[in-house]
Amino acid sequence: MASLIDELRFALLSFEEERFFEAIKRLLEKKVSPLEIINALTKALEEVGRRFEEGEIFLVHLVMAGEMVKKAVSEYLEPLLKEARTERKTLGRVVIGTVAGDIHDIGKNIVAAMLFSAGFEVIDLGKDVPVEEFIRAVREYNPDILGLSALLSTTLPVQKEIIEALKKNGLRDRVKVIVGGAPVTAEWAEQIGADGYGEDAVEAVKVAKRLLRVEE
Amino acid sequence: MKLGLESGQLKFLSKDDVEKIHQTSLRILEEIGIKSSSKIILDFFKKEGAETDEKTGLIKIPENLVKDSLKKAPSKVVIYGYNPKNAIVLENKRIYFGFGGTPTPYILDHVTGEIRRPTKEDVIKATRLGEYLSEMDFIMTIAGAFDVPYELEYIHEWEVLLTYTTKPIVYSAPGLFNANKVIEMGRVIKGDRLEKEPVFGVYVEMPSPLMFHMTNENIFSLAKNNIPIVVGQMPQLGATAPITYAGAVALSNAENLAALTLAELIKPGAPFVLGAYVTPLDMRTGRCAYGAPEFAMGNIANAALAEFYNLPTFGWGGCSDSKLPDAQAGAEVMMNSLVAALSGICLIHDCGYLAGGSIGSLEMAVISNEVVGMVKRIVRGIDVNEETLAFDVIRDVGPGGHFLSHKHTLKHLPSLYVSRLFSRESEVKWMKMGRKDVRTKAREEVNKILSQPVTIDKSLSEEIKKIVRKAEEEVLKKR
Numbered sequence: 001m002a003s004l005i006d007e008l009r010f011a012l013l014s015f016e017e018e019r020f021f022e023a024i025k026r027l028l029e030k031k032v033s034p035l036e037i038i039n040a041l042t043k044a045l046e047e048v049g050r051r052f053e054e055g056e057i058f059l060v061h062l063v064m065a066g067e068m069v070k071k072a073v074s075e076y077l078e079p080l081l082k083e084a085r086t087e088r089k090t091l092g093r094v095v096i097g098t099v100a101g102d103i104h105d106i107g108k109n110i111v112a113a114m115l116f117s118a119g120f121e122v123i124d125l126g127k128d129v130p131v132e133e134f135i136r137a138v139r140e141y142n143p144d145i146l147g148l149s150a151l152l153s154t155t156l157p158v159q160k161e162i163i164e165a166l167k168k169n170g171l172r173d174r175v176k177v178i179v180g181g182a183p184v185t186a187e188w189a190e191q192i193g194a195d196g197y198g199e200d201a202v203e204a205v206k207v208a209k210r211l212l213r214v215e216e
Numbered sequence: 217m218k219l220g221l222e223s224g225q226l227k228f229l230s231k232d233d234v235e236k237i238h239q240t241s242l243r244i245l246e247e248i249g250i251k252s253s254s255k256i257i258l259d260f261f262k263k264e265g266a267e268t269d270e271k272t273g274l275i276k277i278p279e280n281l282v283k284d285s286l287k288k289a290p291s292k293v294v295i296y297g298y299n300p301k302n303a304i305v306l307e308n309k310r311i312y313f314g315f316g317g318t319p320t321p322y323i324l325d326h327v328t329g330e331i332r333r334p335t336k337e338d339v340i341k342a343t344r345l346g347e348y349l350s351e352m353d354f355i356m357t358i359a360g361a362f363d364v365p366y367e368l369e370y371i372h373e374w375e376v377l378l379t380y381t382t383k384p385i386v387y388s389a390p391g392l393f394n395a396n397k398v399i400e401m402g403r404v405i406k407g408d409r410l411e412k413e414p415v416f417g418v419y420v421e422m423p424s425p426l427m428f429h430m431t432n433e434n435i436f437s438l439a440k441n442n443i444p445i446v447v448g449q450m451p452q453l454g455a456t457a458p459i460t461y462a463g464a465v466a467l468s469n470a471e472n473l474a475a476l477t478l479a480e481l482i483k484p485g486a487p488f489v490l491g492a493y494v495t496p497l498d499m500r501t502g503r504c505a506y507g508a509p510e511f512a513m514g515n516i517a518n519a520a521l522a523e524f525y526n527l528p529t530f531g532w533g534g535c536s537d538s539k540l541p542d543a544q545a546g547a548e549v550m551m552n553s554l555v556a557a558l559s560g561i562c563l564i565h566d567c568g569y570l571a572g573g574s575i576g577s578l579e580m581a582v583i584s585n586e587v588v589g590m591v592k593r594i595v596r597g598i599d600v601n602e603e604t605l606a607f608d609v610i611r612d613v614g615p616g617g618h619f620l621s622h623k624h625t626l627k628h629l630p631s632l633y634v635s636r637l638f639s640r641e642s643e644v645k646w647m648k649m650g651r652k653d654v655r656t657k658a659r660e661e662v663n664k665i666l667s668q669p670v671t672i673d674k675s676l677s678e679e680i681k682k683i684v685r686k687a688e689e690e691v692l693k694k695r
Contacts, residue, residue, distance in 0.1 A: 055500060059497070059500065059501075059502050103427065106456060106497070110502055153369060183574075
């Protein structure tokens with residue numbers, strides 16, 4: 001099956017959506033195990049990430065590749081895994097959202113795509129997410145990491161409110177909190193007691209990996 | 217009252233292009249619609265005959281509603297400021313430059329050189345600088361009050377603006393609470409005349425693509441009180457708008473038309489300033505690129521639309537992506553200032569912004585002020601008439617003479633732009649004077665300006681402070 005896997009990888013790295021899903025379908029027809037396909041996809045996404053960091057490709061490629069793989073996993077591969085009662089191995093589970101009062105979510109979306117591309121399971125709560133919704137999501141999904149995004153100086157303090165609310169609800173020790181957004185600084189992250197801060201999406205993935213002690 | 221230079225020489229779009237963009241915007245509003253997370257805005261549009269969906273928050277605005285509203289919006293808007301001598305008349309592609317923009321999360325400290333969080337004191341210094349700089353016709357900011365309770369940031373910044381500048385102000389007051397407090401502050405200055413002589417315009421921005429947010433509810437108060445609504449849409453190419461420029465302009469224009477329709481339905485004749493333009497998302501860094509050529513081009517498209525609608529405009533210039541006032545900053549500032557001015561944008565804001573609006577710099581503002589002086593000179597262009605052709609003067613002087621001592625030269629001296637900041641002296645003199653680069657000279661200028669005594673209207677300041685204190689009580693009680 002090497003050639004078909006190569007075809008899949010090539011389609012992803014050249015961002016050809018139709019060709020990519022055609023390859024997925026053909027691999028499944030040939031009864032290649034979904035786990036093997038996911039492994040190949042993860043490796044290909046690592047290559048996408050590397051090329052982005054090197055400046056060979058752009059943000060739009062990164063997000064597009066992430067979404068192609070996400071769709072392949074959720075619509076084609078995971079249903080089969082569920083049938084076979086096996087599970088995809090991820091680096092960890094991340095719940096992410098833009099805090100209450102802030103509707104700027106393009107940065108958060110990029111970070112979510114990057115985390116997913118790096119092999120994390122990502123649950124995206126969307127934008128303008130109330131403090132209580134973050135608390136509820138931590139209870140329900142039990143994530144390894146909670147990501148809080150804010151763009152405005154007036155919504156920045158909501159990151160702090162959420163961390164305080166986690167403490168109040170006895171959830172703070174159950175989850176690592178990472179914060180991001182244009183006005184966020186390392187000092188601010190430290191001041192509000194967050195576990196990590198990434199100045200951009202690439203950095204965010206590194207921080208998430210470091211927090212969960214995943215080998216780079 | 218100040219009549220800005222009439223401009224608009226720079227045009228890319230044909231009448232036909234503009235008509236196509238306009239038609240696409242109308243179709244976007246009627247067929248796709250705009251989504252509102254504000255119940256008040258949704259209900260209002262429903263009452264006015266738009267097709268609304270309470271579950272999704274979608275508002276589909278019929279074409280006739282938009283077209284009727286366009287007829288009601290005035291083509292001339294005046295923002296007065298504390299001192300009516302500084303009032304600016306927005307019409308016919310008259311250009312005015314603005315100091316700064318909405319608050320910045322960082323400031324480049326002109327004394328220590330560090331990049332740090334700004335405070336209310338920095339907002340005061342910035343405002344005093346903007347008040348002083350000759351080419352800055354209206355005032356926003358290049359700092360932010362990070363040392364006050366965050367719910368009250370805008371209120372404190374407005375207090376500073378209204379206290380420390382006599383020039384017209386354009387600034388954010390998101391949501392009804394902020395807008396109402398700011399209008400109350402305006403009444404301290406103008407009393408019942410505020411509606412006729414607005415001291416300020418209020419910057420309004422809707423999230424792209426195609427959304428109304430609760431913060432946009434301030435349009436109700438602004439329209440009712442005749443406060444100019446200054447829209448600054450910033451959809452990003454390939455991210456929150458199509459990557460193709462025409463589609464992105466049609467989208468941001470649709471957002472503008474939605475806001476205009478809302479304002480004119482609330483109060484026919486509500487002053488509205490069109491700010492439909494486009495920014496590139498830098499595809500390597502994910503940052504909004506203020507120094508990009510596409511960013512500057514947005515002004516050209518906006519000016520063409522405004523001419524089509526006969527409305528005043530809001531745009532940008534004088535800003536950079538560089539983190540320091542360096543060669544990159546100089547190049548970008550000149551490019552976007554000149555393009556904005558030649559397009560005929562009425563309100564050209566962002567002078568003194570670095571790092572794509574993340575860092576404010578007083579030194580950069582001084583340099584941008586200089587650039588704007590040069591730009592305005594170019595916009596003034598070349599007058600051709602008997603006096604300027606100067607045939608008689610040429611005859612007087614004759615072949616081999618000189619014009620330096622002719623009274624015609626003295627009379628027309630002000631038509632030359634004399635640089636106050638940029639180096640034109642001889643290299644020998646420059647070396648003797650300490651080999652200073654322009655940033656050093658700008659810093660000295662900042663220090664000189666800020667060391668001058670502060671003059672404020674004390675009783676006015678006290679009245680405004682009372683409003684701030686009351687707002688503080690109301691907000692902190694809610695906590």
